[in-house]
Amino acid sequence: MSDNVAHALAGAGGGIISMAVTYPLITVGTRLQVQRNNKDATAYTGNMDALRKIFANEGIAGLFSGLESAIFGAAVTNGVYYYFFEAVKSAFERASQRKSMSTVESMVSGAVAGAMTCIITNPIWVVNTRLTVKQKKIKQDGDTTDETPSTLKAFAEIIKEDGVLSLWQGLIPALILVINPIIQYTAFEQLKNKVERVRKLGSLDFFVLGAISKLCATSVTYPYILIKSRMQLKQSKNENERYSSLMDGLRKVIASEGIAGLYKGIESKLLQSVLTASFLFMSKEALFSYAVKLLIILGARKSIAGKA
Template sequence: MTSKAKNPFAGVRYEHLVAGVSGGVASTLILHPLDLLKIRFAVSDGATSSKPQYTGLTQALGQILRHEGPRGLYRGVTPNVWGAGSAWGLYFLFYNSIKSWFQSGNSKVDIGPSLHMVAAGEAGILTLVMTNPIWVIKTRLCLQYSDGTGSATPATRYSGMMDALVKTYKYEGMRGLYKGFVPGVFGVSHGALQFMAYEELKSKYNKYRSMPIDAKLTTMEYLAFASLSKLFAAVTTYPYQVLRARMQDQHAQYDNLRHCIRHTWRVHGLIGYYKGLAPNLMRVVPATALTFVVYENVSHYLFGLQKQKEEAENKDQSS
């Protein structure tokens, strides 16, 4: 038991990766249009004529459909699927591996809210380092307009995900692929708060039912706890997402994060840090709920298969 607790790779299970990827891809394909609206609202500052201006969700939806067609609502969906799938998969993998290490391999040990936040924070940093370039490309493709607005220079006109990746690296280097990384680091607190709330809700509920803390819940219970934890984290940490999207916007130039913060405050005041919150909540709450439900059910299914396989092998050996 001691050697297992000291081995940080003892709790690494591919089931968490596969289940996380499944949840991330499913929710992204269904709800990508709301993500696109959130990003376009976040970077809309009312002072740049090169971007379309939106006055509300209905007007924005109508304008995009009119000028870009239904396909316009799925701009950036490819890197979003790649990003969400890999991010959720890696996040669940890292988080559960770190949590398992804290638990010394015993999933029934309650590590408490502080260690849940530490595990989620460490998992968030590792995931961000590996996926930030994908989020930059997704943001830029979502901000590529087809109604005559926006930059049309060769450096910022992309034909797809790989073209955007190559051009961003060619014209801006690695620094371009890691734009928005600093506010992204601050955003790790979002995942930490969300996972802490989610784990504590599940743990307290199972204790109330006099069940082990890792007992399987119903789909509706997973939906409720995932939605509540996401709502709490989203409202608390939303400003970093606005700043991150603005720094990744190819149509705007900010010297650094401080410049972006000052400019947003000067032009919009406090409300500027919450631009796009409505479409964001409309997207992230059901998206996270769907992601967690798919993750929990897929992971339980995979672990069940693995358990059956091990029992069959033990039975063969004993006979």
């Protein structure tokens, strides 16, 4: 068996670790992204205000609402992404007889891996977005008999109420957002190649390179991230709050909330994205050798000594 599976397992483990560490920032960012009425008494005025209100009204559990689906989503997303990225990368390296990819090859690898990941995992993130927002609505309604549904229950409710295809709401923005990992992984691979020419990389190097590459990617693509989050919610009957397409969403946000509306929650998103990428790259590299050993123990991979 090739190293693709080991990379996938290590990526899944790294995704779980990075998601668990940074999840409160995801909660804050998501709620700011989907907030349309800034004048409501319960509206969040910024990241710290959102953090304070969520903690005051919902407790620590509110900051982790939807964590179950997010961890599952992170594991699957990163596992799928790394499997396809490494598969395409290996194909390029075999064809070119080089040990590193060019910038174009990095971009193609990221595009293929990102597209496959979006199609396979979009239902997970639709469920997660709705669970993250639903907790706030339950607290606002004051109905103590209601509770945030489990991931499986939320999954079933979405299919029952909106149909199976609703699980792929926001897929077009998500596919366009493949440019995010393209930028991220291309920047990471090229920076890594430059550093490796000088010295061997350590855990801190992977942390810093992951942070720099994700900062570049998220800064460029944030408006699309916001529209994708809103399209993944149950669509409103209000025409101004229902987006028929990516361009329709961009137009309506600018019309009702101004250009600044496209960047709601960007501070927490940037912090979360950078920290997530940093912990992901660092932990993924650390877990890779353990993933290889696990596959060897399971008999799914030959030992290094036994490889040709």
